[in-house]
Amino acid sequence: xxxxxxxxxxxxxxxxxxxxxxxxxxxxxxxxxxxxxxxxxxxxxxxxxxxxxxxxxxxxxxxxxxxxxxxxxxxxxxxxxxxxxxxxxxxxxxxxxxxxxxxxxxxxxxxxxxxxxxxxxxxxxxxxxxxxxxxxxxxxxxxxxxxxxxxxxxxxxxxxxxxxxxxxxxxxxxxxxxxxxxxxxxxxxxxxxxxxxxxxxxxxxxxxxxxxxxxxxxxxxxxxxxxxxxxxxxxxxxxxxxxxxxxxxxxxxxxx
Numbered sequence: 001x002x003x004x005x006x007x008x009x010x011x012x013x014x015x016x017x018x019x020x021x022x023x024x025x026x027x028x029x030x031x032x033x034x035x036x037x038x039x040x041x042x043x044x045x046x047x048x049x050x051x052x053x054x055x056x057x058x059x060x061x062x063x064x065x066x067x068x069x070x071x072x073x074x075x076x077x078x079x080x081x082x083x084x085x086x087x088x089x090x091x092x093x094x095x096x097x098x099x100x101x102x103x104x105x106x107x108x109x110x111x112x113x114x115x116x117x118x119x120x121x122x123x124x125x126x127x128x129x130x131x132x133x134x135x136x137x138x139x140x141x142x143x144x145x146x147x148x149x150x151x152x153x154x155x156x157x158x159x160x161x162x163x164x165x166x167x168x169x170x171x172x173x174x175x176x177x178x179x180x181x182x183x184x185x186x187x188x189x190x191x192x193x194x195x196x197x198x199x200x201x202x203x204x205x206x207x208x209x210x211x212x213x214x215x216x217x218x219x220x221x222x223x224x225x226x227x228x229x230x231x232x233x234x235x236x237x238x239x240x241x242x243x244x245x246x247x248x249x250x251x252x253x254x255x256x
Contacts, residue, residue, distance in 0.1 A: 005049040081187040139193040160210035
């Protein structure tokens with residue numbers, strides 16, 4: 001039986017991936033789902049696996065930091081919406097990757113590739129880490145939005161927040177106008193500059209410049225007052241599990 005570890009900080013994304021994996025191959029056992037760099041380091045210091053599905057951007061940092069702190073020789077399939085230079089490195093070194101949102105057919109191909117080749121040795125992974133760490137991330141700063149017969153180009157500095165509503169994702173501009181987005185929040189979380197944008201809960205990613213005020217609620221949750229304010233049923237409250245990373249994000253002054 002193949003033992004798999006999923007490193008993913010989005011609970012619903014991890015659950016969806018685990019479900020797809022076991023639908024495709026019931027012989028695969030999901031032995032752990034790990035949401036952070038710290039917990040992954042603790043886990044791999046004591047445990048091993050046959051295959052790791054690894055999201056690059058976690059709530060407490062980039063998952064590539066895991067390999068700087070603990071030696072891992074396990075093959076890795078990256079699950080990411082990361083920038084092109086990293087993807088090129090994965091291709092070059094024959095370590096597979098899946099772009100979010102993950103599609104069943106592509107996941108099936110990745111698992112088949114793992115079984116057929118058993119690629120992803122520590123040496124290959126170290127080559128990837130060296131290539132990725134030598135480059136600065138390039139984040140998405142412009143969005144081409146289509147609505148009806150019209151198209152509009154918006155920049156990151158125009159966007160107050162992204163939000164999910166009725167199974168769709170929308171952009172709220174600082175001028176108070178809403179536009180549709182072609183990206184999921186999971187994809188946006190990795191495409192956007194983390195020094196400016198932060199995912200406060202399952203439904204919202206906010207621009208730091210949209211925060212007008214903050215209030216403490218019970219159980220360490222933080223209520224945000226945004227400008228422009230959200231409408232409908234949106235509640236700009238930082239979830240409990242994101243409260244600590246959110247505080248750290250607010251205080252972080254220098255990001256590469």
